[in-house]
Structure formats: C-alpha cells, structure tokens
Amino acid sequence: MKPKALLSKVGLWSATAAASAALVIGIAPITAKALNIPTEVTEDGKNTYKKFCSACHGEEGKGDGPVARSMLPKPRDFTRGAYKFRTTPSGSLPTDEDIYRTISYGVPNSTMIPWDILTEQQRASVIPVLKSFSEAFEVRKPEAPVAVGLEVRPTEKTVAEGKKIYEEKLECWKCHGVEGRGDGPSAAEQEDDFGFPIKPFDFTTGKFKGGNSSRDVYLRFTTGLNGTPMPSFAKELTDEQRWCLTHYVISLIKPEETSK
Amino acid sequence: MKKLGLGFCLSAVMALTSMAWAAEQPPKKETPPDLYEGTPDWYRAVYKDNVGMKEGSGPFKDYFKPQMLDMYWQPNRHYEPMKNLDHSIFIEKERRDLCVTCHEEATPGVVRDWRSSGHKNPKSTPYLSARTAEIEKRTNRVLNEVHCFDCHADTKKKQIRMPTGEVCGECHRPQFDDFLREREMGRPNHIQSWEANTIVPWYAEAARRGYLYGQHGCDLCHSGAEKCDVCHTRHKFSAAEGRQPEACITCHMGPDHPDSESYGESKHGVIYEKEGEHYDFNRPLSEVRPGKDYRTPTCQFCHMYEKHGRFIHNPVMKGIWRMGTVPPKNLEYTSSLKDYPYGIKIIPDKIDIYSEENVAKRSYWLEVCAKCHSDRFADTYLKSLDEFMFQAHTLADKAQKVVEDLIADGFLYPGAADRDPYPLSDGIEKQLSPAFLGEPIYNAFKTLKGKFPVVGPILGVYGMFLQQQDNPSNIENMYNRLWFWYKLQGYKGTAHVQQDVSWWWGQAPMMMEFTKIQSEAARLRREGRIEKVSLK
Numbered sequence: 001m002k003p004k005a006l007l008s009k010v011g012l013w014s015a016t017a018a019a020s021a022a023l024v025i026g027i028a029p030i031t032a033k034a035l036n037i038p039t040e041v042t043e044d045g046k047n048t049y050k051k052f053c054s055a056c057h058g059e060e061g062k063g064d065g066p067v068a069r070s071m072l073p074k075p076r077d078f079t080r081g082a083y084k085f086r087t088t089p090s091g092s093l094p095t096d097e098d099i100y101r102t103i104s105y106g107v108p109n110s111t112m113i114p115w116d117i118l119t120e121q122q123r124a125s126v127i128p129v130l131k132s133f134s135e136a137f138e139v140r141k142p143e144a145p146v147a148v149g150l151e152v153r154p155t156e157k158t159v160a161e162g163k164k165i166y167e168e169k170l171e172c173w174k175c176h177g178v179e180g181r182g183d184g185p186s187a188a189e190q191e192d193d194f195g196f197p198i199k200p201f202d203f204t205t206g207k208f209k210g211g212n213s214s215r216d217v218y219l220r221f222t223t224g225l226n227g228t229p230m231p232s233f234a235k236e237l238t239d240e241q242r243w244c245l246t247h248y249v250i251s252l253i254k255p256e257e258t259s260k
Numbered sequence: 261m262k263k264l265g266l267g268f269c270l271s272a273v274m275a276l277t278s279m280a281w282a283a284e285q286p287p288k289k290e291t292p293p294d295l296y297e298g299t300p301d302w303y304r305a306v307y308k309d310n311v312g313m314k315e316g317s318g319p320f321k322d323y324f325k326p327q328m329l330d331m332y333w334q335p336n337r338h339y340e341p342m343k344n345l346d347h348s349i350f351i352e353k354e355r356r357d358l359c360v361t362c363h364e365e366a367t368p369g370v371v372r373d374w375r376s377s378g379h380k381n382p383k384s385t386p387y388l389s390a391r392t393a394e395i396e397k398r399t400n401r402v403l404n405e406v407h408c409f410d411c412h413a414d415t416k417k418k419q420i421r422m423p424t425g426e427v428c429g430e431c432h433r434p435q436f437d438d439f440l441r442e443r444e445m446g447r448p449n450h451i452q453s454w455e456a457n458t459i460v461p462w463y464a465e466a467a468r469r470g471y472l473y474g475q476h477g478c479d480l481c482h483s484g485a486e487k488c489d490v491c492h493t494r495h496k497f498s499a500a501e502g503r504q505p506e507a508c509i510t511c512h513m514g515p516d517h518p519d520s521e522s523y524g525e526s527k528h529g530v531i532y533e534k535e536g537e538h539y540d541f542n543r544p545l546s547e548v549r550p551g552k553d554y555r556t557p558t559c560q561f562c563h564m565y566e567k568h569g570r571f572i573h574n575p576v577m578k579g580i581w582r583m584g585t586v587p588p589k590n591l592e593y594t595s596s597l598k599d600y601p602y603g604i605k606i607i608p609d610k611i612d613i614y615s616e617e618n619v620a621k622r623s624y625w626l627e628v629c630a631k632c633h634s635d636r637f638a639d640t641y642l643k644s645l646d647e648f649m650f651q652a653h654t655l656a657d658k659a660q661k662v663v664e665d666l667i668a669d670g671f672l673y674p675g676a677a678d679r680d681p682y683p684l685s686d687g688i689e690k691q692l693s694p695a696f697l698g699e700p701i702y703n704a705f706k707t708l709k710g711k712f713p714v715v716g717p718i719l720g721v722y723g724m725f726l727q728q729q730d731n732p733s734n735i736e737n738m739y740n741r742l743w744f745w746y747k748l749q750g751y752k753g754t755a756h757v758q759q760d761v762s763w764w765w766g767q768a769p770m771m772m773e774f775t776k777i778q779s780e781a782a783r784l785r786r787e788g789r790i791e792k793v794s795l796k
Contacts, residue, residue, distance in 0.1 A: 055345035070366075117350065
C-alpha cells in the first residue's frame with residue numbers, strides 16, 4: 001500500500017473513530033451516569049438476567065448456559081471477575097459503566113448482540129447480578145479508569161512508528177500475523193484463562209470487539225484484555241507509542257476482503 | 261343520425277371502460293396456502309394440528325410418542341419453539357438486524373447461505389427480478405430482501421416457527437399449487453410421504469416395541485411432505501440446485517428404488533457425470549434446450565415434464581407404473597393377486613397400463629424422449645419396459661401362489677397361530693373401520709386378531725419394516741425380497757436403461773429367489789408330512 005493511500009485510510013478511519021468516540025463518550029457514560037445503576041441485586045435484574053442472559057451465560061454465570069456449548073467464542077464465565085473490555089488498568093475489575101457499555105454495544109464477531117433491545121434500566125439492572133457471580137467484587141474495588149489523553153494526530157509517521165512496534169518491538173505479528181489476520185505462527189497455541197483456545201484478533205475484519213474508535217483500540221493496548229493472553233502495554237510503551245500502534249492496526253483493516 | 265348515435269354509444273363504452281381500468285384494482289385476496297387442502301377432515305386432526313411432542317401422527321397417533329426430531333420433519337404437527345432461549349422480544353420489536361448479528365456468529369453457514377441466495381438479493385438478475393416482480397404484484401408487497409424474519413417469525417404467536425411449504429407458498433404460490441397437485445395421483449408421492457410413513461401399522465408397532473429410533477431411515481425421507489428444503493436446501497433455496505439430479509439421490513436410492521444407481525450408471529447419467537459442469541441449471545426447465553443446455557436428461561427434466569412442452573413443479577404427474585409395487589390389470593393372475601386390492605379402500609386399485617389416461621401419459625413421455633430419440637425407438641423401448649414389468653409381475657404372481665398354497669395346505673411353519681400377530685392388529689381393529697379396509701379385511705382383523713399370514717402387495721410388505729416373533733417366516737421373507745426388492749430393482753434398471761441393475765439386481769435375483777421359495781416350500785411340505793406320519 002502506498003503511504004498516501006495508507007494515510008487517507010488512516011484519516012478515514014480516524015474520522016470514523018473520532019465520530020464513534022464522540023458517540024461513546026457522548027452517550028454511553030453519560031447515559032450510564034444518568035442511569036441509576038443499582039448497587040444491589042434486584043428482582044428486575046434477576047428476571048432480566050434469567051430471561052435474556054442465562055441461555056448463554058448460565059443460571060449461575062458460569063458461561064455454561066444451555067446454548068453455550070456450540071458457541072465460539074464461548075460466552076463469558078463471570079465467576080472470575082475477568083472482563084475483557086474495561087477502562088481500568090490491567091488486572092483490575094471493570095467499572096459499572098464498562099459493563100454497561102459492553103452490554104449495550106455487544107461484542108462484534110461473537111454472538112453477544114448489542115442489547116439495545118432492552119431498556120436502559122433493564123441493562124443497568126443486570127450489572128449487580130453479573131457482579132454477584134464473582135467473589136472478586138466483594139473483596140476488591142475496580143481501580144480508577146486510566147486517563148486517556150488527547151489523541152496523537154494520525155500521520156504517515158505515526159503509522160510507520162506503529163508498524164515498527166508491531167513488527168519489531170513487541171512482535172505482535174507472532175500472534176496477530178504479519179498482515180494482521182490473526183494467523184501468526186503462535187496463533188494456534190493461544191489459550192484463555194478458562195482453558196479455551198482463543199484466536200488472536202484479525203484486524204483486517206475491522207470489527208474490533210471492544211469498539212472501533214481509536215480510543216477503544218488505544219484502551220485495549222493500555223488495559224489489556226483480562227482473562228486472555230493479550231497483555232497491557234501500559235508499561236512497555238509510552239502513551240504516544242500506544243497511539244502509534246493504534247493507528248497502525250486500524251490501517252490494517254481490509255473490509256472489502258473480509259465482507260461476509 | 262344513426263352514425264352519430266353509434267359513435268355516441270361507442271364513446272360512452274370507451275369512457276366507461278377507461279374509467280374501469282383507471283380505478284385502482286384492489287389486490288386479489290388469495291386463500292392462504294394449505295398443505296392439507298382437499299383432504300378428509302380426519303387428516304387435519306392427525307397430521308396438521310400441532311400437538312408438540314405429546315402424541316404421534318396418523319391414525320395410530322395414540323400408540324406412540326414422536327421422536328423429538330419429528331418437530332423438524334413435520335413442523336405443522338410437532339414443532340415447538342426452544343424453551344431456553346426466548347426469541348419473543350426480537351419478534352415483538354421486529355429487530356431484523358439482530359437475527360443476522362447473532363446468527364452470523366452462532367450459525368455462520370446459515371447466514372452465508374442466505375447472503376448468497378435469491379432471498380437476500382431478489383432483484384440481482386433480470387430473471388430473478390422478473391419473478392420477484394410477479395410475486396410483488398400478487399402479494400402486494402415490495403420485496404427488496406426476504407429476511408430471516410419473514411419466514412421464521414410467527415408474529416401472531418410471537419415465537420420462532422419452522423417454515424413449512426405453506427410459508428413458502430405465500431410467495432411461491434404457483435410452485436406450491438403444483439406441489440399440492442401430487443395428491444391427485446395418490447401415494448406414492450412427496451406430499452403424502454409423512455402419511456405413508458405413519459399410516460402403516462408397522463410404524464406404530466415398531467415404536468411400541470422399542471424400535472422408534474430404528475426408524476430414522478424412514479423418517480429422514482418421509483419428512484419431505486411439508487417442506488421445500490428437501491430439494492432446495494436451506495438457506496440458499498436455489499431453484500438451480502433443485503434442478504440437479506443430486507437433489508433427488510439422498511432418498512431415491514437403495515434396494516426398493518435404486519434411481520440414483522440406475523440413472524447414475526446409465527449412459528444418461530454417465531454423460532451427465534462427465535459433462536455436468538456444462539449443464540446450465542440456471543435455466544428454467546421449460547427453457548432448457550436439449551443437446552445445448554443439457555446433453556442428456558436429468559431426473560427433473562423427464563419427470564417434471566407434464567405435457568405439450570409444459571413442465572410442472574412436481575415429478576409424479578406422468579407416472580404410469582409408479583413405484584412398481586401395484587400389480588397391473590392387464591395380467592391373468594393365479595394367486596390371490598387376482599383379487600387385489602382385496603376391497604381395501606386406502607390403497608390404489610390395479611393399474612390399467614392401457615387406460616386412456618395411461619396411453620396419454622405414455623405419449624407425454626414420448627414427447628420428452630423425442631427431444632433426442634426417434635419416436636419409434638423411444639416407444640419400442642418403453643414398450644419393452646411394459647413387457648419387463650408384465651414378466652416381473654407374472655413371476656411374482658407365481659411365487660405368491662407357491663407361498664399361498666403352502667399356507668392353504670397348512671404347511672407354513674411356524675404357523676400363524678404360534679407366532680406374533682400382524683403388526684398393531686389391536687390398533688387396526690380399533691382405529692380403522694370397514695370404510696378404510698373393506699368388510700372382508702376388517703372382519704378378518706376383528707375375528708382373528710391378526711393371527712393370519714399376510715403376503716404380497718401391499719400389506720405383506722410389513723416384513724421389510726418389522727420382524728416379530730417368528731413373523732414373518734423364512735419363506736415369507738424370501739417372497740418379500742422377490743417382489744419388493746428384486747422386482748423393483750429390475751424395474752428401475754430397465755426404466756433408467758441401466759443393464760447391470762436390470763439384470764444382476766433385478767431379473768437374476770428374482771429368478772434365484774423364486775427357486776429358493778420353491779425349495780423352501782418343498783422342504784416345509786416334506787417336514788410337515790414327516791411330522792404327521794410320525795405323530796400317527
């Protein structure tokens with residue numbers, strides 16, 4: 001790909017990303033804040049969970065509902081308190097808003113649909129139910145969300161810098177593949193904390209599980225994905241380097257090749 | 261003045277006519293499609309009314325509980341939506357997008373199939389577009405996409421439904437109506453295949469004796485009654501696929517109707533095998549140019565040809581010999597076959613091969629053959645098929661006579677009194693009546709409680725589906741193989757021009773089985789006589 005095309009691509013995706021970020025920042029947390037997320041398990045929450053969540057996640061949140069067995073990836077087992085998509089640092093529990101966001105946004109490339117079909121109140125009501133499945137929430141509190149500063153402007157240079165990190169510094173390609181297709185030499189060996197084989201993400205699909213905005217992608221590098229082999233790079237990379245890597249992986253999207 | 265008057269009248273007529281044309285024509289109200297249209301009242305209660313898993317289907321429904329799988333085979337009667345994942349919210353809110361979002365991951369093959377189907381893009385080619393326009397006109401809808409929701413959502417009950425032909429028929433009405441016409445021909449056909457599966461007493465008897473799951477083989481083919489995906493598989497529902505011979509072979513094979521084997525290894529089939537990639541299956545059958553689009557005919561091209569250049573969306577209308585089980589009227593029989601169908605009302609009468617209807621059907625067959633063969637050759641070939649069938653039925657008659665004489669002379673061993681009765685005899689007496697079975701047969705069940713031997717077409721076929729204590733005996737099994745396997749194999753081999761099937765699977769084993777039956781009868785008679793002498 002010529003640098004110029006690459007740049008325009010990054011520009012396009014950044015624009016989309018900025019728009020989505022605006023949406024996410026603009027709607028989700030505020031809505032969540034405006035919402036009253038109950039602190040205790042309510043009847044409404046239990047019923048909502050039973051009716052809409054338990055078929056996959058199981059009555060006791062073990063990710064073993066009656067329809068879970070044929071699903072890949074497997075529905076989340078809530079008993080460990082390991083949540084992938086967070087704004088909190090690696091290893092931390094998620095905030096209520098993080099959980100609310102995943103419920104509302106869904107998880108692309110999985111059977112977790114965006115549950116915007118439920119009312120906001122219903123979605124909020126299941127949060128204490130999910131937390132009740134894990135002792136972790138009793139003994140720990142989620143750490144404060146990481147601060148996301150101003151995004152570094154995507155340029156040809158940041159993409160090139162990101163590529164360098166991807167290929168040399170962190171060797172992301174070993175799992176995610178040289179072209180970002182999730183087919184690196186170690187891809188087949190990856191396992192999650194629950195003992196299931198896990199496929200490294202294929203960036204070319206453009207359907208980022210934790211959200212498509214550059215802020216979302218940046219957060220994944222910063223917070224890691226708890227319960228998976230994907231670590232946080234908050235220590236290894238500077239803030240700027242994480243933005244560069246963000247710009248690079250977004251540039252790997254090839255929706256025209258992977259449109260289903 | 262006269263002319264002026266005429267002109268006035270004419271213009272008045274024209275004005276009225278144009279007013280009538282201009283008036284908005286309301287869409288014609290169609291009666292909803294009904295797969296059981298024209299059937300007797302009792303059919304609905306045993307085949308259509310949904311009972312979930314509570315009871316079986318057919319007249320003997322109370323004698324067995326269905327397999328859970330039956331809900332997929334016979335959805336009208338048995339389908340129950342899944343309980344552990346309630347889909348009602350998606351239907352209430354008509355969230356079409358979420359069907360695909362989830363199932364793209366849960367069942368990706370289904371979604372990809374649908375994406376490549378005419379349902380996803382009903383206007384993608386000029387041909388599809390024209391067909392879609394017809395459907396739009398008839399149903400008064402705009403169809404830019406036929407979605408999961410349109411077929412699977414029961415908006416009245418707010419639950420997921422398993423679509424049947426009736427759902428397909430809402431849009432594909434001409435095809436549905438053609439399919440419905442199979443009933444005119446009676447069994448064997450596709451639309452009554454579930455009836456054929458469960459109306460036979462041995463199905464319920466086998467289930468009652470713990471062989472329900474042994475009847476998978478029956479169910480998988482006989483589930484073709486209500487569904488269109490038997491030939492046009494989910495979720496492509498491709499017309500082109502339905503035109504390919506492979507669409508038929510999962511059922512049309514094996515010892516009772518080796519259609520796949522006989523067509524597949526015939527010259528027709530072999531040329532298709534070699535050159536099939538050049539066959540244009542996207543072309544509707546009526547537009548196929550033999551020799552150009554197809555070098556040899558397919559199952560569909562011959563069997564779905566109705567007459568005079570027209571095709572019909574069912575393959576049974578032109579059948580003369582049908583499955584080959586029904587004896588022809590045109591023979592003198594020595595066995596009880598002369599009395600076939602013994603007053604039984606629910607099975608077809610003997611076939612008159614030379615009836616006006618069948619002579620006309622033969623001419624329609626010749627219309628197909630004459631696309632490539634001379635009329636004289638084709639006629640001669642099909643007449644030789646008739647002669648083969650006469651010979652085969654004569655041989656079967658002789659064999660039946662041997663078995664029946666043995667029974668009449670009291671040499672059947674073990675005798676009927678000492679073995680299990682005819683399958684579900686109690687049920688037959690209770691659930692059926694002389695109106696179905698005719699006085700003599702019904703009374704036989706009533707008085708003898710099924711403790712009598714039954715051989716030959718069609719009730720004698722039970723031995724192919726259920727073996728009970730000493731019933732049927734060895735010689736009866738031999739006769740079953742002769743008339744139900746070898747005769748039918750010879751028929752298909754001859755009809756589809758496959759010499760090996762005709763001879764080695766048909767005529768040869770038929771003859772060998774005949775002499776085995778003779779030897780077995782002689783042995784039984786000899787042993788019977790020795791026993792009598794020694795008892796004295």
